[in-house]
Amino acid sequence: MTRNIMKKRFMASKASMVALMVVSTLLFSACSSKSAPNAAEGTNGGDAPAKQVTLKVEVFDRGNSPAGSTITDNYLTKFVQENFGASNNIKVEYVPVPRSEEVAKLNVLMASGNNVPDIVFTYDPNTFNRYAKQGGLTDLGPLLDEYGQELKTFLGDEVLEYGKFEGTQFAIPAKRSNTGKYASFIRQDWLNKLNMPVPKTTEELYETLKAFKEKDPGETGGQVIPLGMTIASAQYEPLIWSFIKPMTEEQQYTLTQQLGSNDYPILLPGFKESLQFMNKLYNEGLINKDFGLDKDKKKLGEDISTGKIGFFSEDDVNIYYQDGSYDLLQKNVKGAEIAAVDVYTNEEGKHAKPKYAPNGLYIMIPKSSERAVEAVKYLNWMATGDNLFNLQNGVVDENYTLVDGIPVAVENPTEEAKNRMYNSGDMAIISNGKQLGSMEKNLKARALAMPKQFQEQVAVAQEIANADTIPLVMLDRPIEAQTKYATTLLDKFNEIIVKTTMAKPEQFESTYDSMLKDYMASGGQAILDERIAVYKEMKSI
Incomplete structure (x- = not known):
């Protein structure tokens, strides 16, 4: 591990730390039932499953869903299903977790074993380190090599280092678009x-x-x-x-x-x-x-x-x-x-x-998950082509216009366009902030998002x-x-x-x-x- 790499650690709240201690024994027993990740039953190597399978993904619930939408059924969840799920014979199911209770709720989910989502995440490195130490997480290294090449390229080695525990890749860190504080x-x-x-x-x-x-x-x-x-x-x-x-x-x-x-x-x-x-x-x-x-x-x-x-x-x-x-x-x-x-x-x-470390969320796959392959495929899809761009920006001329290649939010969007992107930050989990290919463009986009x-x-x-x-x-x-x-x-x-x-x-x-x-x-x-x-x-x- 490169010694000069810098790492961001987030402190768990007192209540979350207590909850984590309470469930730690359950977590170890529930999450250590499988020794290695496998492709989903009925899959043929890297191809889509022969029969539809369900991939469960955690999503932050901030209680801000507009009328006609829920945190599990909205424009972006449908976008994912149509552009990723359908072609891979996967039903993507979102499991809401209140943002204000993310660590405590995640502890309960992890302790439940079979009910835990296939993709979970936290901003708290202490929580990640504990799960990894207790043997509750999937080794993602081989899966990334086989199913996550675009994701690895997008994140880069420096960011990926933050997801390692004692040399093993137990988390996929989200990439920050800006590290200035x-x-x-x-x-x-x-x-x-x-x-x-x-x-x-x-x-x-x-x-x-x-x-x-x-x-x-x-x-x-x-x-x-x-x-x-x-x-x-x-x-x-x-x-x-x-x-x-x-x-x-x-x-x-x-x-x-x-x-x-x-x-x-x-x-x-x-x-x-x-x-x-x-x-x-x-x-x-x-x-x-x-x-x-x-x-x-x-x-x-x-x-x-x-x-x-x-x-x-x-x-x-x-x-x-x-x-x-x-x-x-x-x-x-x-x-x-x-x-x-x-x-x-x-x-x-x-x-x-x-400054901030270059990583944000710690994205993890519990060891009990039977959908580790599909989970990595989902994250890799997000890093492929213009999928991340569309998740973060919406529909051209309705949500944004391009100014020198920078997406700029439409000043007076329709109600439909506004409601379309209310949860984009919580759906595009591989990135903290908009990614446009360079820090210069990222910062310019951030400035253009402010009042003129x-x-x-x-x-x-x-x-x-x-x-x-x-x-x-x-x-x-x-x-x-x-x-x-x-x-x-x-x-x-x-x-x-x-x-x-x-x-x-x-x-x-x-x-x-x-x-x-x-x-x-x-x-x-x-x-x-x-x-x-x-x-x-x-x-x-």
Whole structure:
């Protein structure tokens, strides 16, 4: 396995983790009844079955089906049946799973044995790793070689690596169309009013934030928030990672703590300094006082849209959606203007920020499935020809038009056309985001999907999100301590950020030391020890 490949891991919720532990014994016994995948009974090698068979496929149910459709009976399910099922003598049956309960519901399905769908998936790598370790998944390597050549070409070796557990291909990872995460944003009209340039470094940003507070260019009546902060990662990660210092390979692999979806730099050199900077900003009144309570970013969005915030970081395109925070700001504050910027600067002069791994969903075939061949054929069909394009975009001139080869959504589609594609993202499971053959086209399509007045700015924000990015660290095998302690430690990590930021300057050191000690005693040390051991194993190979 290539050591520098980076892997995204998503954290299971506390309820899901408990449910998984409850069903784990059942899962092992139910899913280990078959030792190897076989072609469906009655099939003739790679040809269609002699008699129709049923392929059961999981589908997320978001409760948003329009009138006349259900999540299991709609335009796209019929499209699949007509274009894949009919020619292969396969009836494709969809098994709905509530999106909000995906891990817990999947645990129950997997434990049921014969009732589990032939294709299941999750965003949570911990769930995937557990199923693989317990022997509950089909080895997909031989099946991909025989029935999945187009799929392998579409995904590529780097993405496929994320579906391996201890060297065996137990999942087919979905391919991300974009790996950029974050950009930062500043009130350009405030800068214009103060006759100040766009800050280019962290120190220049600090001076700008002080000017916003002292001069209140937005005339907020004392309600100005120079830097909008929350306890969501999009707000604090760009700041924190810009303080991380250059590391040796050993430090990178051993000191990183991967708690679910992100790498956490709590033990990395420079982390403490990032918290000291946040503490300074907070005590000078440059950060909103109640940021630690805003976990869902709702208050941040309100404060942006009402014109109180001067600078903030966010997921690259979040503010640009129709009726989003920028749209509302322009409606609420005449002349308000936001510019996407790349400001936080590390000691090497780079605007360092995390990126996504290249994979999204983990698509799996339970070992108990009798339709493993048909399942791989289905996924391979999706990657063949224009099938994925049609699943993601619909009907030309009704759902989209082509602009320089980029599908652009029709501005005022008919009700029929609109209802046709409501669940396209959940049907085209081999891809997270629209795939048009290159990152450049993918990003252009993403920008063109936004309101026209923001499209040029979206392009800038996406460019920022993909600049100077830090990939996630992938070790040669899963770290069991991370899976075990991730939920608890993520809560403690957030608590460290909030309490050290809000501490009085003279209490920062003692607050930081006591909280780090508690973090390490609660599982952080176990993760560190295991990562050191795995790194030594890697170097000895």
